[in-house]
Amino acid sequence: MTLNEVQDQIVEEFSVFDEWLDKYDYLIELSKELPPIDEKHRTEQYxxxxxxxxxxxxxxMHDGQVCFTADSDAIITKGIIALLIRVLSGRTPEEILGADLYFIDRIGLRENLSPTRxxxxxxxxxxxxxYALAFQNKKP
Known part of the structure; x- marks a missing residue:
């Protein structure tokens, strides 16, 4: 599935919800599906x-593709990073750097977050x- 196909799929999933509270509930569900990050990466460096x-x-980097892992101590934020990983993980550095993450606006995420979020x-x-840029620059 292409990067944009994954984004379209996310837009479609969120389109079934009319209320933002329902979308937040869905983000919470997504946060539960995020695989745990290795404990050694739960440090200030990351x-x-x-x-x-x-x-x-x-x-x-695995076979030319960037694979992300992440975690958060806030459940909504964890759901958001789960969406970003779903779209960007398993892509080449070039795909990630060139990605137009339009799903964020299409599902109304940006406008429904507090300024700090x-x-x-x-x-x-x-x-x-x-990260993608660093991997791209490491190529021989």
Missing amino acids: VIKGCQSRVWVDAE ANGLLAMIKQMKL
Whole structure:
């Protein structure tokens, strides 16, 4: 499935909810499906700066694709990072760097987050793209 097909799938999943409270409940459900991050990555080195809650993100390169793991101490934020991982993990650095993450606006996420959470969202995306950039620059 392409990056945009995954985004379209997310937009479709969220379209069944009329109320934002229902969308938050869905984010909470998604947070429960996020595989746990290795305990050694729950350190300051992996914390995303600019997030109100604590969010840890790690990335590894496997067969030319960036694979992300993450966790958060806030359940809504964990649901948001689960969505970002679903869209970006398993992609090449080039795909990640070129990604237009339109699903964020289409599901109404950005407009329904507090300013501090919206800043955190941008910080998560920035960190994931920085990992992709680092892997892209490591290529022979």
